[in-house]
Amino acid sequence: MDSLKRLILLLLCVCSVTPAFAGERILALAPHICEVLYAIGAEKDVVGAVSYCDYPKAAKQLPRVGAYNRINVEAALALKPSMAIVLDTKISGIKQLEAMGVKIVQSHPETVDEVIIDIRRIGKLTGHALQASLVADDLQQRLDKLGKVNKPTPVFYEVWAEPLLTAGKNTFIHDVLKRMGLKNVFGDMQLEAPRVNIESVIAAKPEIIIIPSENRDVKERTLFWQKWLGKDIRVITVNPDLVHRPGPRLLDGMEYLKGQLNFEH
Amino acid sequence: MNIKHNPWLLFISLFILSLVVAWVLLGLGEHWINPFSPSSDMESRILWELRSPRLLTAFAVGGMLALAGAWFQVLLGNPLAEPYVLGVAGSAAVGAVSAMALMPDATWAVSLGAFIGAWVGIAIVLSFSHLGSARLLLAGVVLAAFWAAILMLLIALLPERGVARAYAWMMGDLSNSALPVWSLLLAWGTALFCGLMLSLSLDKLLLGEKHAASLGVNVPRLRTLLLLLASAVTAIAVTAAGTIGFVGLVVPHLMRLLFGSLHKSVLIASALGGGVLLMLADTAARTVISPAELPVGVLTAMIGVPVFLWLLLRRST
Numbered sequence: 001m002d003s004l005k006r007l008i009l010l011l012l013c014v015c016s017v018t019p020a021f022a023g024e025r026i027l028a029l030a031p032h033i034c035e036v037l038y039a040i041g042a043e044k045d046v047v048g049a050v051s052y053c054d055y056p057k058a059a060k061q062l063p064r065v066g067a068y069n070r071i072n073v074e075a076a077l078a079l080k081p082s083m084a085i086v087l088d089t090k091i092s093g094i095k096q097l098e099a100m101g102v103k104i105v106q107s108h109p110e111t112v113d114e115v116i117i118d119i120r121r122i123g124k125l126t127g128h129a130l131q132a133s134l135v136a137d138d139l140q141q142r143l144d145k146l147g148k149v150n151k152p153t154p155v156f157y158e159v160w161a162e163p164l165l166t167a168g169k170n171t172f173i174h175d176v177l178k179r180m181g182l183k184n185v186f187g188d189m190q191l192e193a194p195r196v197n198i199e200s201v202i203a204a205k206p207e208i209i210i211i212p213s214e215n216r217d218v219k220e221r222t223l224f225w226q227k228w229l230g231k232d233i234r235v236i237t238v239n240p241d242l243v244h245r246p247g248p249r250l251l252d253g254m255e256y257l258k259g260q261l262n263f264e265h
Numbered sequence: 266m267n268i269k270h271n272p273w274l275l276f277i278s279l280f281i282l283s284l285v286v287a288w289v290l291l292g293l294g295e296h297w298i299n300p301f302s303p304s305s306d307m308e309s310r311i312l313w314e315l316r317s318p319r320l321l322t323a324f325a326v327g328g329m330l331a332l333a334g335a336w337f338q339v340l341l342g343n344p345l346a347e348p349y350v351l352g353v354a355g356s357a358a359v360g361a362v363s364a365m366a367l368m369p370d371a372t373w374a375v376s377l378g379a380f381i382g383a384w385v386g387i388a389i390v391l392s393f394s395h396l397g398s399a400r401l402l403l404a405g406v407v408l409a410a411f412w413a414a415i416l417m418l419l420i421a422l423l424p425e426r427g428v429a430r431a432y433a434w435m436m437g438d439l440s441n442s443a444l445p446v447w448s449l450l451l452a453w454g455t456a457l458f459c460g461l462m463l464s465l466s467l468d469k470l471l472l473g474e475k476h477a478a479s480l481g482v483n484v485p486r487l488r489t490l491l492l493l494l495a496s497a498v499t500a501i502a503v504t505a506a507g508t509i510g511f512v513g514l515v516v517p518h519l520m521r522l523l524f525g526s527l528h529k530s531v532l533i534a535s536a537l538g539g540g541v542l543l544m545l546a547d548t549a550a551r552t553v554i555s556p557a558e559l560p561v562g563v564l565t566a567m568i569g570v571p572v573f574l575w576l577l578l579r580r581s582t
Contacts, residue, residue: 052424070421162372162441163433163558191557193429198440199295199311200556217370
């Protein structure tokens with residue numbers, strides 16, 4: 001299934017080598033899309049963004065047209081875009097944009113590999129193919145170099161503390177963990193962000209807890225997990241923007257995690 | 266001796282039933298643990314530090330919601346009244362979600378926000394209490410709609426993961442109550458005691474305000490007292506566990522159907538029966554799709570509604 005998806009994406013890439021030219025007026029309608037466009041040197045083409053498009057710093061100055069899941073069509077059209085890159089084409093307003101002649105491109109990478117494929121594809125579509133392929137090659141090399149942890153260490157990824165949410169199968173985070181050779185203890189759950197019971201985390205016997213360091217008192221969470229899983233439990237924090245956003249900073253996040261793992265081995 | 270006519274017998278038998286149910290539910294979880302003989306140190310910690318505080322919280326919250334429901338039903342003279350009917354849940358949710366937005370790191374802030382929000386809602390409702398039950402109810406319903414609108418606005422402004430947290434709170438969560446268990450049990454006991462003190466006046470109020478007044482009840486004072494009491498209890502329940510629907514609506518009716526409509530029996534049976542129902546629902550919430558958890562509010566509806574409808578049908582035949 002996965003390989004089929006990848007094949008389709010590859011085909012899409014090949015098909016999408018339409019005559020592209022730099023100088024599109026692009027709406028970047030998700031944070032990772034903004035990051036990709038800046039990384040591939042398309043920053044001059046970006047005319048609008050949505051909430052949380054905060055990296056790189058310059059992106060904070062872009063006019064906002066809504067959020068990743070809801071856009072203001074009039075504000076978007078006022079920027080005279082020629083192309084909109086979106087996470088989900090089904091959100092309201094996208095149809096209207098398309099009807100007004102704006103080219104709609106979807107960018108929704110669901111695995112680490114798809115992130116790299118997607119960067120190349122967006123490069124081609126926006127006329128920045130060369131720099132995009134440089135960025136993608138760099139990411140691929142770093143990914144190849146990253147390697148895996150020797151044995152699949154069981155990990156609990158604490159997406160949220162209260163309620164206790166984790167990442168199930170078919171999530172981006174699950175794939176990131178898998179690529180690093182870690183075993184997501186709830187990796188066989190079909191739900192995307194299952195709410196789990198503390199008891200079931202104890203029963204799953206994770207050796208590492210990874211906490212995205214947003215909205216949480218990390219010290220308190222560390223004490224909490226030490227209380228239930230023993231003093232030896234390793235609690236690692238990571239900047240969620242690095243590992244939750246399927247964009248060019250993903251490898252920064254994975255390398256950081258690897259550093260943390262090796263450091264404490 | 267008939268249990269319907271002897272409140273003490275009713276209390277004792279339902280209390281024993283609650284203890285038995287609690288003891289059995291204590292064993293259920295990720296693994297069955299025998300509460301009499303946990304086999305390891307970890308198992309006894311799971312029993313006494315994870316499961317029992319949560320069960321007792323469920324018991325106290327369920328009991329308080331059912332009591333508040335019974336009071337609101339007689340206060341407003343409306344069988345559809347429940348603890349959240351006057352918008353207390355809405356204002357508490359606005360408070361809780363505002364706290365999530367302003368101080369996302371602090372878990373206690375959510376409870377504080379809910380508590381403040383609940384009382385702001387109550388204060389507004391109280392200023393309508395002299396208008397009579399029909400207008401009070403109307404004011405409450407409109408206020409509830411108002412709070413719901415503000416809530417939608419707040420949720421639209423929250424970041425994505427904040428939304429998950431807000432919804433989890435709104436569907437009820439007994440796993441991390443900020444209020445200590447003993448304080449909830451104390452509140453439960455106090456509420457039941459106050460309710461029993463008022464039960465005779467409540468029986469008279471059931472006949473209508475004029476009849477009650479002619480029987481020597483100071484109706485305006487009773488109404489204000491009842492409104493304050495019911496609101497305070499709802500505020501505590503909401504602070505501890507978020508909003509949990511159906512317990513407050515269904516349990517008092519269920520208890521009336523089972524034990525008659527004298528308030529002494531209704532209040533005793535609601536305080537204990539509501540507790541048992543919420544313990545059952547919460548245990549189901551944390552075990553049926555284990556290791557994942559369901560929101561407890563979903564379970565209270567799924568258990569409460571069919572039982573209630575079945576009893577209604579059985580009574581009418």
